Structure formats: C-alpha cells, structure tokens
Amino acid sequence: MRERLVVIGNGMAATRLCEELVSHGYAGSITVLGDEPGPAYNRILLSAVLEGTHSLDALTLRDPEWHARHGIDLRLGARVLELDLGRGEVMLVDGTRFGFDKVVLATGAIPTLPPIRGLVGMDGQLHPKVHAFRSLADCLRLMGSVPAAQRAVVVGGGLLGLQVARALSVRGIHTEVVEGAEHLLSRQVDARGGSVLRRSLRKLGTEVYTGTRAVRLTDEGVQLDNGHVLDTDLVVLTAGGRPSTALARAAGLRVRRGIVVDEHLASVTDPRVHAIGDCAEFNERSTGFVAPAWEQAEVLAGILSAGSTLEVPTYAGTRTVARLRATGLDVAVLGDPEKAEGEVVEVTNPVVGSHRKLVVHGGVITAGALVGDLSRIGLITQFYDRGTVLGEQEPGVAHGGAARGRTGDAARRRREVCACAGCDRGCAPRLPLRGGSQGAHPRHHRLRRVHVGRRAPRGHRRGRRHVTAVSEGFPRCYKRGTQREHEIPRFAHRG
Numbered sequence: 001m002r003e004r005l006v007v008i009g010n011g012m013a014a015t016r017l018c019e020e021l022v023s024h025g026y027a028g029s030i031t032v033l034g035d036e037p038g039p040a041y042n043r044i045l046l047s048a049v050l051e052g053t054h055s056l057d058a059l060t061l062r063d064p065e066w067h068a069r070h071g072i073d074l075r076l077g078a079r080v081l082e083l084d085l086g087r088g089e090v091m092l093v094d095g096t097r098f099g100f101d102k103v104v105l106a107t108g109a110i111p112t113l114p115p116i117r118g119l120v121g122m123d124g125q126l127h128p129k130v131h132a133f134r135s136l137a138d139c140l141r142l143m144g145s146v147p148a149a150q151r152a153v154v155v156g157g158g159l160l161g162l163q164v165a166r167a168l169s170v171r172g173i174h175t176e177v178v179e180g181a182e183h184l185l186s187r188q189v190d191a192r193g194g195s196v197l198r199r200s201l202r203k204l205g206t207e208v209y210t211g212t213r214a215v216r217l218t219d220e221g222v223q224l225d226n227g228h229v230l231d232t233d234l235v236v237l238t239a240g241g242r243p244s245t246a247l248a249r250a251a252g253l254r255v256r257r258g259i260v261v262d263e264h265l266a267s268v269t270d271p272r273v274h275a276i277g278d279c280a281e282f283n284e285r286s287t288g289f290v291a292p293a294w295e296q297a298e299v300l301a302g303i304l305s306a307g308s309t310l311e312v313p314t315y316a317g318t319r320t321v322a323r324l325r326a327t328g329l330d331v332a333v334l335g336d337p338e339k340a341e342g343e344v345v346e347v348t349n350p351v352v353g354s355h356r357k358l359v360v361h362g363g364v365i366t367a368g369a370l371v372g373d374l375s376r377i378g379l380i381t382q383f384y385d386r387g388t389v390l391g392e393q394e395p396g397v398a399h400g401g402a403a404r405g406r407t408g409d410a411a412r413r414r415r416e417v418c419a420c421a422g423c424d425r426g427c428a429p430r431l432p433l434r435g436g437s438q439g440a441h442p443r444h445h446r447l448r449r450v451h452v453g454r455r456a457p458r459g460h461r462r463g464r465r466h467v468t469a470v471s472e473g474f475p476r477c478y479k480r481g482t483q484r485e486h487e488i489p490r491f492a493h494r495g
C-alpha cells in the first residue's frame, strides 16, 4: 500500500514541501489540509499589498489546479481539530477523518493579543478599530478600513510593525508606532541602530514612542502607560506571535515554544510526526522566517522520499537573512547580531542615517545588522552564508571602507548573490529569469540581467566588465573586474 502523507497547513512551508516532494517523485499519496479558504500565498508580501506596490494576484504561490495536476489532494477551508496519534488519524472541525502513516505539521504561527484593555468587546469580538496582520484575510480587512481612516497606531516596533507602519503611511495615513522596548527592532539591532531607524521614520513622517506600552483603548484613542493618549482610527497589532502548537500539544507531542523536532525534522515524541516552518523548534530555536521554513521543507522532502536508502538527509539549522520590506526604510539582519559571539565591527553615520554592524568570529562573519545603507548587502550575505574567512581588513572593506572591496582573497572570489529576504545561495540559482512563474519566489526575486560587457552602464566606471541586475527596480552593480560571464549563475525558471 502507498504511504499516506497528510500535511496540516497550506502556507509557505507546506507549499514548498509539496513542490519538493513532486520534484523528488515521492511515491506516497499526499493530502494537504489548509484552513484558509483560498490558495497558498506569499505571506511576506502582504505588507507590499497593503502599501499598494504589489497586486493581490502576485501573492499566489500554487493554485489548486497545480495540486490536482500533481495528484495532491488539497482541501481548502479544512481546519484540523485533532491529531489522533493512537488511531493514526486527523479530524477536521466538520468531523471528517483522514488516516495517515506520516503527518507533517506546518501550522505556522499565531498572533498574540497584547494586554491592552478594550481590545476585545463584551461579545468576544475585536474592537472594530483593531486589526491583526498575519493572514490575507487580516490584510483585506485592514485595506477595507484604510479609505475612511486618517490616523493609525501600530502596536509593535519589530520588522512586521515597521513594514505595516510604512505601508499605512505611504497610503497617506498619519501613523504612530508604539514599542515597549527601549528602541525599535530591539531583537535585531542595538540601540544605535534603533535610533538611526527612529530618525529615518520621523523624517518619513512617522512618530515613534519607545519604552512605553499601550495599556488601554478608549473612545479617545490608545492610552499609553505614560499617560499619553494617541487619537486614532485604526490600531494594528504586530507585537508578538508564537508558534501554532495547539494540535501538537493536545496530541501529547513535546512542545516547548515550538514543536520540538530532531535532525530528521521529526517530533522527538513520535517519529511519524514531522514539523516544519514557524511551528517547529529545532535546537531550542523556533525561527519565524521564511528561509528556514523553506530549507526545512526541502530537507524533509528528501527525508520522506528517501525510502529505505541509507542516504537520508539531515537538517542542521539555517542561517537567516531578514530584510525589512518597506519603501524608504532599508534594514537587513543576518543571524542574531545581538547574541552572536565575536568581535564587533561597527560604523554609525547619523548624518546620512546609516548603521552597519558585523560580528566577526575567527575571521568569519557570524551575524550582522545593516540599517539605512544596503549597498554592500550582497557581498556581506555571501561572506556570511559561505562562512568565508576574511582578511584582517575585510570586515572594514565590507562596510565600504577605503579599499572599496578590491583587496583580499574573499573579495576577489565574490560572485553574485540574491540579497532578498528569505533568499540564500541555495535559492539564487532557481530564480526565474524574467517575469517568472507565480510560483515559489516572490516578484522581488525576479532579477534581470540587463548588462554584461565592457561598456559601463551609466554611473559606473568605464573600461571594465560590469554586471548589473535589477531587483525591486533598483539597478545595482554586483561585480567589477575579475568575473567572467560564465561565472554568473543562470537563473532557471522553476516550473
């Protein structure tokens, strides 16, 4: 009998898992149970849709026809209520049961409600002014409220909060951000980086309140713990989210913050159960970014397809590169710069609004944070990603120091990389060349080679070989001098 695989969740990790299972030629039957009513979509572009830079159509990852074509039984609007390990079944809210031999939990994360009085009414419903921002439904509801709104308060000054704040502000809404920590992006950048960001936001017209908490929502507005009241038409909650683990917990699986998995991405309690993406916890860490979710999906597809072969892949963790996706705000975070061990190479320029910090251990970049100036992100990501051992001067060079990247072995060996969020070297060669599929990669990944040759594009030095790519509409020269054309990765269409 064919192995029966049931995947719970139809989000970014589950979709990548299906794609990889198809490409591995997985021999079992696949059923995907997703509680959202529509096809899988690219969650990381929701704020771009809110901002108006991407259309709703651009979000779809794989539509139901794709699943049908590959023999995958996709059920939409199918919320799983129970995972019954004893009977080897999952049960939907309507009582439908599906038997499984293996099950994958890809249930993502859920937003948490901050302790603000008045958020929820006596009827248990959110106050009409209050919005979460996690799903397409949340995004559509918020977009529906935007035309009638003039003022908004975003609760939470993390990556998501800043994206939403910029999106609202670009849409002409006077937006204020409230963050309980002493500075913005407190999990990713230090106080200097936070204050550069705050200044940039202020210049863009968004006021920021840090070190203070929203405590109450009244008819007058959002009341802060310092007594201030912010008049508002909208309150968007972006502070806090946690792995969605209720099914696993109720089934008796080991759960800490996330569902605890081993190097085979299997539950440490029951090897028939796997977990990937935001709901999983590996090595005492749950991640919350798309790069690890995708890498886990790829590794798990290899594991599930390995059958009885001895070469079963294992997962060892993912290096993350997170990018803030918001017009006028440039932030990239590599790993965990606030916790990583090593020496810190840091440059802050409050005049131009940039802050760059690299953590270097044994000559290798182990983490970094760049605010306001991402001109070197491609190079830095590549060094970080490959664990390149840098020469003494190179951390400074990577910051854009005097040698301008022309010294050192590592700089000479550099090649083009995609620096988009959730995109690493493993993903770069698969980028669609032009136009692309509405598949695995969001539109911003569609790099387009526009110039290869000896003539310099406008603004670049003449007489050298130049390679220019357009990403998100901005031309960038990735490489000068030594690169030969055949070294440039070919971006193949991912069908």
Ligand SMILES: Cc1cc2nc3c(=O)[nH]c(=O)nc-3n(C[C@H](O)[C@H](O)[C@H](O)COP(=O)(O)OP(=O)(O)OC[C@H]3O[C@@H](n4cnc5c(N)ncnc54)[C@H](O)[C@@H]3O)c2cc1C
Pocket (backbone or CB within 6 Å): 008, 009, 010, 011, 012, 013, 014, 033, 034, 035, 036, 043, 044, 045, 046, 047, 078, 079, 080, 081, 106, 107, 108, 109, 133, 134, 135, 160, 244, 247, 276, 277, 278, 279, 288, 289, 290, 291, 293, 322, 323, 324, 325, 421, 422
């Ligand atoms: C607005 C926003 C912007 C983001 N921006 C970035 C970014 O720029 N870069 C980045 O790296 N990451 C970003 N993230 C995080 C990124 O989206 C997640 O890391 C990624 O989606 C994780 O994929 P996943 O499949 O684990 O979870 P999800 O994509 O959330 O999918 C989980 C799915 O499971 C479904 N589900 C849950 N419980 C059940 C159940 N019981 N039965 C059936 N279905 C269920 C959910 O409804 C959901 O559809 C962003 C997240 C948000 C919300």
